[in-house]
Amino acid sequence: MSNSVETMRWTGDALELIDQRLLPSKLVYQSCGDAREVASAIRDMVVRGAPAIGCAAAFGIALEALRRKDNRRADFEAGLERGFEVLAASRPTAVNLFWALDRMREALAAAPGLDPRQAAESLVEAALLLYRADIATNRAIGRAGAVLIRNGASVMTHCNAGALATAGHGTALGVIRSARDQGKRISVIANETRPYLQGARLTAWEMVQERIPVTLITDNMAGHVMRMGKVDVVIVGADRIAANGDVANKIGTFSLAVLASRHGIPFYVAAPLSTIDIAIADGSAIPIEERSASEVTGYGDIRWAPEGVSVFNPAFDVTPAELVGGIVTEKGIVTRPDAGKIRDLFKT
């Protein structure tokens, strides 16, 4: 079933996260006890995926509040403030992180007269609410998007926009799960997604768990596979969507969208409204995280590139809205997204 993968668990006084760096060879949970530990887990990619990062950050604030619930109110608030800061600095691109922290600030502000103990309880409740809402949102995205996938379809996806990238069910993989749950036969082509191999390690693992047939390819095979007629539809997640529909997502997404366009293959993005940053007019203003050269020069302890080589390692790219056939949200599908249609999403 869809919740077979439990990306994160709330124990009441700790957040347990699957250490996604070790998948698929080991399924190990890492326990975080305060905001700093959650921020480290986000930065080091113990947990990744825009919605999952948002939920983890919310729990990070809840943990910090619990840890300080016997402090005086001023110390409590100062400590929480440092928690907000360290979490906001963990990763720059996925907007769900900042969205979730804003929700937690609102929860804190809603209880100005409470003592720290009561405020901590409110913040735990707020984090649990965000977590449960994310699962419900993903199920709604799945139901809305399933119509895009016909029986027998071959679906290409990139990176991991699955249960592991969210509180559960997944966005792009949530659409695939929901279509499968409707009785459709679906096969998946997973791009391995260098340098961090989220496709090879995480998406392949999730699909194997679900018994959905999955074929792994290297990223540079995508165009060839499309040209062979082996792809019916491409569906990916998103880390931040600008007000005009430009989509920041895992590096390589833009290339896929260009290739899909050339081959007349529909290209969809599945993401909750919390991924849409209406404050940013277009994709050019989305900050693109650059990560360590060591992710590109090798893998784990192996180094395969020579000394003396420079490396460029942007973790994301931006796909212009013109290449996006539709954005699948919990409020339905925005076909051929533009600023007007996206504005309308937030009105209803």
Add this chain to the structure above:
Amino acid sequence: MSNSVETMRWTGDALELIDQRLLPSKLVYQSCGDAREVASAIRDMVVRGAPAIGCAAAFGIALEALRRKDNRRADFEAGLERGFEVLAASRPTAVNLFWALDRMREALAAAPGLDPRQAAESLVEAALLLYRADIATNRAIGRAGAVLIRNGASVMTHCNAGALATAGHGTALGVIRSARDQGKRISVIANETRPYLQGARLTAWEMVQERIPVTLITDNMAGHVMRMGKVDVVIVGADRIAANGDVANKIGTFSLAVLASRHGIPFYVAAPLSTIDIAIADGSAIPIEERSASEVTGYGDIRWAPEGVSVFNPAFDVTPAELVGGIVTEKGIVTRPDAGKIRDLFKT
């Protein structure tokens, strides 16, 4: 200098090949004593790159002849025939292999009355001739192509079409070397080229040796890097070019050509005439080798994909002629290649 990398050495009774599987961490030569050993070295990718495979195969026939030079003529010819067969079966896509074997058959046929000892000498001479001609050809390709690269240019390349892929100097990297030798400042963006990482391991290594600035990226970053305006020209090698100008080259080349076209970036192929297969009308008839799943599911002894995943691992793809701005040959540049222009190449 351009011949600092000696891909293969002829000792008089053995062919020594750099074991390219070990680069860049170790520079080790593997010695081959007969056709079967050379065929294994080609199949296992000790040596790779279309022109280098051709030269190695020619030496394989020469070695087989030397080993059998004291046989009776009938045994000598039967043994050589098995040598031709095992070499022809080593890898299917690069046509230079078959071209070189044809040249060696011609050399054998030209000496019908000779005894095996004399025939063996002729075959050694023929192999050395092919080897030296390949270096000269690459230098001519380099001179012809250097005009395409302006001073200060950022050149993207894929896989390794360098000295290591040829007898020396290289095709695509030969153009870069020649332009540099003319005094132009050039920087190279090397796509890592999964699954076998010829870009990360071999092209990066060659460029570091040459002190040409090189930046390594993963293959899925190419589109993003082009969109950022960081690429002035793309130049790659080829494994087989059809009569109409369709180009089979390392997997990922087709995607690059599509991306270059979208961004208005010139896309060139550098290859000797021996890479052109005028017997094949278009790219759809070029056999595309599929290699082991283990190249995709991990690297070396590491496995990162889960059990239960299927793999598709085509080693090459076909770029249609319409996306090729020009083919740089030892006879000059064929701009916007088509069947007529390619036919003309073989007339003059």
